[in-house]
Every structure is written in structure tokens, then in C-alpha cells.
Amino acid sequence: MNTILFLLLTSCGADPVVLQGDVVGSCAYTSPFSGEPECTEFYGAALAQAEEVCAGYDVDLRVGEPCAVEEVLGTCTYEADGYQVRTTVAGSDGSKCGSQRFGCETFARGVWTPAAACDGVDEIVVLEDPFPLPEQVCVDPLPGEPAGASEDGEVCTWQIVSGATEEGRSFSDYADCDVIRRQRPYSAAPANPRADAVDPRMEDPAYAAEVDWVRDQLRAGSCDCCHSAVAPDGPAVFDADFEGNLLNQFNDRGLAMGAGWIPTIGFGTYLPEENNGFERSSPEDPYLSIIPTTDQARMMAIFEAELEHRGRTIDEFDGDLYGAGPLDAQLNYEPERCTEAEGVDADGVLRWAPGRARYIYVLEAGATSPTVPPNLDLPEGTLWRVDLPREGSPVYSESVTYGQVPDGMFQVHPASGAPPALVPGQDYYLYVTADVLYPISRCVFTAGEPAPSGCSSAGGAGGFAALLAGLALGRRRRRS
Ligand code: HEC
Structure with missing residues (x-):
């Protein structure tokens, strides 16, 4: 051996x-x-x-x-x-x-x-330009466009990746795409090469009208910012301004997301009544299109027909549940037990791994991990959440006590009053992030346990105990 x-x-x-x-x-x-x-x-x-x-x-x-x-x-x-x-x-x-x-x-x-x-400088912190939170932007319609749907005729648009402006308008005219491109990675990416060939189906006016409708729906959504001529380095994969058949620019997996065959809930969404009537895949209804649309049935039928045209079937995408990739990985993250350096002590003091926080959550054990606004950042089972304003200075571990809103932060949940007291002996989920999608500590702790006597004494956990802990860790990782 x-x-x-x-x-x-x-x-x-x-x-x-x-x-x-x-x-x-x-x-x-x-x-x-x-x-x-x-x-x-x-x-x-x-x-x-x-x-x-x-x-x-x-x-x-x-x-x-x-x-x-x-x-x-x-x-x-x-x-x-x-x-x-x-x-x-x-x-x-x-x-x-x-x-x-x-x-x-x-x-x-x-x-x-x-x-x-x-050593000592690997803290996770976002000091400048944190994730821009959604903001509802209301402006006068462009000259020549009809009055907006709001009471005073303005056009109102949620400025976030899951937002959409009013049907028939372009998102980039009514919200700031630079903000959107701070909320998710953008780079140009080549279209599927099949789009280079002339597609005879475009000669059928009924078919061409459906392609144009998809184009208009994409333009009304934030998709406009990265999937059209507005994108500064060129469009990513598909282009709402493409002169040929835009549907041919999609890859098969992209089409499957458009058809609602692959759930894309991880990107986040609004209810249609809050989003100018546009609806997309959500935790309540995962098998809807990734494309925010005023007519889900029509959108999904168009993408299903394209998949059928390419000879693809729904069962080929059966096990593909995570269209939002790394966002899904964070959403479905299952926390392990807190290390000695993390948790909430018997006196309520919060401790997290090296880093400074903008968002702090204490949740029931088993709650879903928080990710992006507007609908995935306050999961059911949240007991307490405090946020830092954009311009605030991120807070240090051991400077926050459960239920007491720290100076400079504000309480988001509960909407008012103190959170429920933690029950000694019960498990809870501590979730502390340097920014949206930028976790520092995500772990389960047991309430009521005293703080460890100090980090320098971590040697006590060395030797055989650490070896066992390490092996257990290996087992847990292997399963995931
Ligand atoms: C900030 C930029 C950005 C925005 C906004 C954006 N996307 Fe994308 N999207 C990308 C990039 C980059 C890719 C290619 C790389 C990747 O898959 O991450 C992509 C890929 C895709 C794909 C896969 C395409 C394929 O066939 O391979 C789909 C589908 C998609 N986006 C849908 C949307 C929809 C719908 C919206 C609007 C709600 C949207 N995207 C908004 C940047 C963006």
C-alpha cells in the first residue's frame, strides 16, 4: 500500500x-x-x-x-x-x-x-460598484411612439435582466443596458452556423411573421441589451436585428430553453402583471419559455416547431433541469455544517468566513438558498434579512447580533419588528454574501452553542479528530 x-x-x-x-x-x-x-x-x-x-x-x-x-x-x-x-x-x-x-x-x-x-488577505468583499438592484424606470415615450400605459402616459420598465418594457417597444430605449450588463456576464458569441444558409421557410409570410414576432418580444425584454445590434461587442449567439431567420441562430439547447423544455427559473422573473404583461419560466411554472413574452403558448409552439424541424425530441432534454447553469448551482446549493469560524453564537453574534457582508440572512434549515432579485432573493423560511445600501461600507464578521439591525444596514425581513428568537438546539441556515451571487458563508449552525474559545486554539481540532472530519468531508463531497 x-x-x-x-x-x-x-x-x-x-x-x-x-x-x-x-x-x-x-x-x-x-x-x-x-x-x-x-x-x-x-x-x-x-x-x-x-x-x-x-x-x-x-x-x-x-x-x-x-x-x-x-x-x-x-x-x-x-x-x-x-x-x-x-x-x-x-x-x-x-x-x-x-x-x-x-x-x-x-x-x-x-x-x-x-x-x-x-494569508489574511483572501477576504471576500465588494467595495465598489455592487450588483445593481432592480429599479423601475418611468420615462416619456420616444417621439412618434404611442403614450405609455402608466396613468400619466409614461412608459415604466423594471431595469433588471428579468424586466420587460411595453410590448412593441425596445428595452434599450427605456432602460439602461449598461446596468443590465453589470447584472450578468456579457460577451459576443457566434451564432449557430446553420443561420448562414438561406432558409426557404422565410418565403412563407405566415412563418416569417412568427419569426418577426419573436424578434419583437426579444426586443421588449432585457435580451435586447446583449442579443441585438445594441450589444457593444456584437450579439451573443442570436441577434434580434439579424436579417435572415433568427431562429436558426439558436443552438439546440437554446431552442429547448425557448420551448420551455429546459427549466430556466434560475434567471429570476416578475409576475406578468408587474412586468408589462411579460411572463417567463418561474419556480411556480418552470416549463415556460426563457423568453419573457405576452403569449407563452405562442412562443413555446414556435420553438417546439424549430426543434421538431431539427429532429430533436423532448425526451432528449429530460434530465437537463438547469438552464441557468451557475445561477442554478447557487439556487440549489445544499449547505454543509458551519465550520468553527462560522455560525451564530449563544449570545446571538454572527460569525462568517473571511469577508465583509452586504447581505445577511438567517433562514430555517432546509430553506432554498437566496440568489437574484426580484423573486429568488427572499426565499420562504427566511427569518431575518438585513441589507447594506449600495454606497454603504460592507460589515465585518462578529459585528452583527441576530435581530439587531447594524448601523448603516436596513432590515428587509421581517418587514417590521424583530425576527423570531432562535431556539437553542435547533438548526438554522446562515447565508452571508459580499454581494448578490457572491456568497461568503453558506452553512447550517445549531443555535445556542457557545463561541469557540478562539481561532488560535484550532490545534485542538487537529490530529485524529481532523482526520475524521476530513474523511467525512470527502464522503459528503463525493455524493454531490
Ligand atoms: C447581459 C447580457 C445578456 C442579457 C441581458 C441576456 N443574455 Fe442571453 N446570453 C448572453 C450570453 C453572453 C450568452 C451566450 C453564452 C451563454 O450561454 O452564457 C447568452 C445565451 C443565451 C441563450 C442560449 C442561446 C443558444 O442557442 O446557445 C438563450 C436562450 C438566451 N441567452 C436567452 C436570453 C433571453 C431570453 C434574454 C432576455 C430575457 C437574455 N438572454 C438576456 C448574454 C445575455
Whole structure:
């Protein structure tokens, strides 16, 4: 048996990591997410598995060789399909530590271990330009356009990705697309190449009219900002200003989202009566189109017909439940138990992982994780939520007591009065974020437990206890 056991214990009760088995090899590459150099090692993996991951980064696996990185920000260790991966993030710029830790914990669901360059400076904080919250913008109609539907004739539009202006108008005329492009990533992306061919179906006026209707519906939604000629670097995949058949620009999976075959609830939505009559996929009705529309049946029928035209069937998308990708991953996140450094103490003081908060939630255990406004940021089971105004200074761990609104923050839930007292011995869900979609701590704690005696004494959790905790951690990760 030549199994090696490494035990890495970070300070202050962070999860210990146990690496098991031989390193089968490593590969070095530039991360497509952060643009920074990284090196990844594989433990207990089959050669083919490791080779496949490296090939995904366009590099070869160096069989049997560990990483050799000179300047290190930290390492991220996580479980993949039955094996362990340790990624070493190269660099010396301490300002990148917080985002590297966030990427590790939130996207890889790994354990971040800071190197000296990041020790104590890997806090997760958003000091400038936080996520813009939805704002209802009301303005006079453009010259030549009819009066708006509001009482005084103005056109009112929710300025957020899930918002839509009035039917027949363009979103970019009535809301600020720069704000929208701060709320979700934007880059140009090529259309499906089938759109290059002339499509004889466009000669049928009835068919062409349906394509035009989809175009108009897209223009009324925020989609206009990234999926039309308005997009500064060019449209992403499909283009409401495309002269040919815009439906041919979609990829098959995009069509399936348009048809409501893949749920896209993770993007968030308004009720149609709040959104100029536009409706889309929601937790209440997941199998609706991703496209906000005034006529769901018509929209879904158009996209279903396109899928049928391409020979695709609904059962091919059966297991594909998460059209919103990373947003769904955050929405469906199932918290683990808090580490020693996280939780709410018997005296009500909140503690979270290194970072400074803009949003603080205490929820019932088992509540859905909060994500984006307007409909996914106050889940059922929220007991207490306090927010920081945009211009506020993010708050430190151990400066907030449950139920007492901290200076500079405001209480969102309950709408008034104190939240229910926490019942000692009962489990709750602590959710603290540096910004919308930017969690610092997401974990379950038991109310009424005293604060640990201090982080420097974390050695008490070392040795055999930490080894067991590490193995349990490995088991939990493997299941997910
Ligand atoms: C801030 C920019 C932005 C906005 C606003 C936006 N999208 Fe997108 N969308 C993208 C980008 C970038 C991609 C391609 C990469 C990806 O899939 O994330 C994309 C891809 C898609 C796809 C997959 C297309 C395919 O066939 O591969 C669909 C469907 C889609 N968007 C629908 C919408 C709808 C509907 C709206 C309006 C409610 C919308 N998007 C608003 C940026 C945006």
C-alpha cells in the first residue's frame, strides 16, 4: 500500500483537507475563468480521467509529476468523480486572493488553502460598484411612439435582466443596458452556423411573421441589451436585428430553453402583471419559455416547431433541469455544517468566513438558498434579512447580533419588528454574501452553542479528530 495521506489544516476552524492516494500527474495552464496561471494535480484518478481534464485546457498531462509552482497564491482542493483534485493558483498579487477563494469555494465547491501571499488577505468583499438592484424606470415615450400605459402616459420598465418594457417597444430605449450588463456576464458569441444558409421557410409570410414576432418580444425584454445590434461587442449567439431567420441562430439547447423544455427559473422573473404583461419560466411554472413574452403558448409552439424541424425530441432534454447553469448551482446549493469560524453564537453574534457582508440572512434549515432579485432573493423560511445600501461600507464578521439591525444596514425581513428568537438546539441556515451571487458563508449552525474559545486554539481540532472530519468531508463531497 503506497497510499499517502496529507493533512492540511488551515487556521481558525476551516475545513481540513485530506489528500488520498498517489498523484497520477499534473498539468499547467491558464484558467479560462480567472485568466491566471494554474497547475492541477490529480489524486487517486484513473489516467484517462486526468488526461481528459487536461485536454479540456488544451494541455497534456505530465504523468507522475507534481506541480512545481514558484509563486503561489493558494490551493483549491475538491472532489471530482471519485478522485481528488488540487489546483495550485500561481501569482503574487494579493488583491486577487479574495476572488480566487470565491471561485474555489463557490464554483469548484472546494476548500481554499491560502499560501503566504494570501494569508489574511483572501477576504471576500465588494467595495465598489455592487450588483445593481432592480429599479423601475418611468420615462416619456420616444417621439412618434404611442403614450405609455402608466396613468400619466409614461412608459415604466423594471431595469433588471428579468424586466420587460411595453410590448412593441425596445428595452434599450427605456432602460439602461449598461446596468443590465453589470447584472450578468456579457460577451459576443457566434451564432449557430446553420443561420448562414438561406432558409426557404422565410418565403412563407405566415412563418416569417412568427419569426418577426419573436424578434419583437426579444426586443421588449432585457435580451435586447446583449442579443441585438445594441450589444457593444456584437450579439451573443442570436441577434434580434439579424436579417435572415433568427431562429436558426439558436443552438439546440437554446431552442429547448425557448420551448420551455429546459427549466430556466434560475434567471429570476416578475409576475406578468408587474412586468408589462411579460411572463417567463418561474419556480411556480418552470416549463415556460426563457423568453419573457405576452403569449407563452405562442412562443413555446414556435420553438417546439424549430426543434421538431431539427429532429430533436423532448425526451432528449429530460434530465437537463438547469438552464441557468451557475445561477442554478447557487439556487440549489445544499449547505454543509458551519465550520468553527462560522455560525451564530449563544449570545446571538454572527460569525462568517473571511469577508465583509452586504447581505445577511438567517433562514430555517432546509430553506432554498437566496440568489437574484426580484423573486429568488427572499426565499420562504427566511427569518431575518438585513441589507447594506449600495454606497454603504460592507460589515465585518462578529459585528452583527441576530435581530439587531447594524448601523448603516436596513432590515428587509421581517418587514417590521424583530425576527423570531432562535431556539437553542435547533438548526438554522446562515447565508452571508459580499454581494448578490457572491456568497461568503453558506452553512447550517445549531443555535445556542457557545463561541469557540478562539481561532488560535484550532490545534485542538487537529490530529485524529481532523482526520475524521476530513474523511467525512470527502464522503459528503463525493455524493454531490
Ligand atoms: C447581459 C447580457 C445578456 C442579457 C441581458 C441576456 N443574455 Fe442571453 N446570453 C448572453 C450570453 C453572453 C450568452 C451566450 C453564452 C451563454 O450561454 O452564457 C447568452 C445565451 C443565451 C441563450 C442560449 C442561446 C443558444 O442557442 O446557445 C438563450 C436562450 C438566451 N441567452 C436567452 C436570453 C433571453 C431570453 C434574454 C432576455 C430575457 C437574455 N438572454 C438576456 C448574454 C445575455
